[in-house]
Amino acid sequence: MNRTTSVPDTCSTTEAAQRLGMAVRSVQLMVDRGELQAWKTPGGHRRILRASLDAWLAGRAGTAPAAPALGTPSGGARPLTLLLIEDSVHFQNLISLVVKRELPGAELHVASDGIAGLAMAGRLEPDLLLIDILLPGIDGAALITSLRSHPQFARSRLIVITALDEAQRAPYAFALTGVPLVHKTALVAELPALLAQATASLADQSA
Structure with missing residues (x-):
């Protein structure tokens, strides 16, 4: 049988x-x-x-609303706020698509140069900063170092985006230590996981 x-x-x-x-x-x-x-x-x-x-x-059912999508505010809380500092329109668009797919409830702001990005960071106090290390108007490494050391951004999470290979990044090692980094050729494949790690870290911090 x-x-x-x-x-x-x-x-x-x-x-x-x-x-x-x-x-x-x-x-x-x-x-x-x-x-x-x-x-x-x-x-x-x-x-x-x-x-x-x-x-x-x-x-x-009948006890609580469905869990919100990542980035969606609960109660009167503000949505997850991201600031992208990137001068390339192509990569601005690509990263925006990835963020909208992975964090549909989040609020994404975009700055095209370092000076504008620094001003927007001060105004927005974003939860997550995505920064290209090569930016017009400011040294990206100096910007990253400044943001990491400033108390105002102590709770913010950083992700560095770059087109530089490992050897080309060597002069910026002082700024990149311990910071998640994604190469521009791997954005679609690797950025989603980095976004998830950053949002999970923010959730743990708020718990």
Whole structure:
């Protein structure tokens, strides 16, 4: 007599995100926190148990609103605020697309040079700064060092964006130590994870 093994009903993170009305990264963080049950396929893709998704939705129904997308304010809090200091319009657009996809509830401001960026940083006190190390009007390394050392930006998180290779970055090592960095050729692949790490760090800080 042949016996068949029952396979749990699962869905992808994309399907779960659509059902929950969240960003895919928000669902991934829910899995990491144990709020949803899932495992990874040999190819590295998460598969979420529909039963755990149903249970999470049932637990929220009538008791609390659905969890907001990353960057969405709760109550009267301001939204997650990002400031991008980048002189290339092409990369401004590319980074903006990545941010909107990964942090749909966030507020992104853009400055095209270091002087304007420094002024906007002082006015906005952003949660997250994305800075190109080569900027017109100001030394990017000096800007980064200044922002890291100023008490006003003690809670802000930095991500450096650059087209320089490792050897070309050597003169700026003093400013880059301990700062997450992404090369412009790898923005689409690597920036989402850096954004998630930064937002998780900010959430831990606020907890």
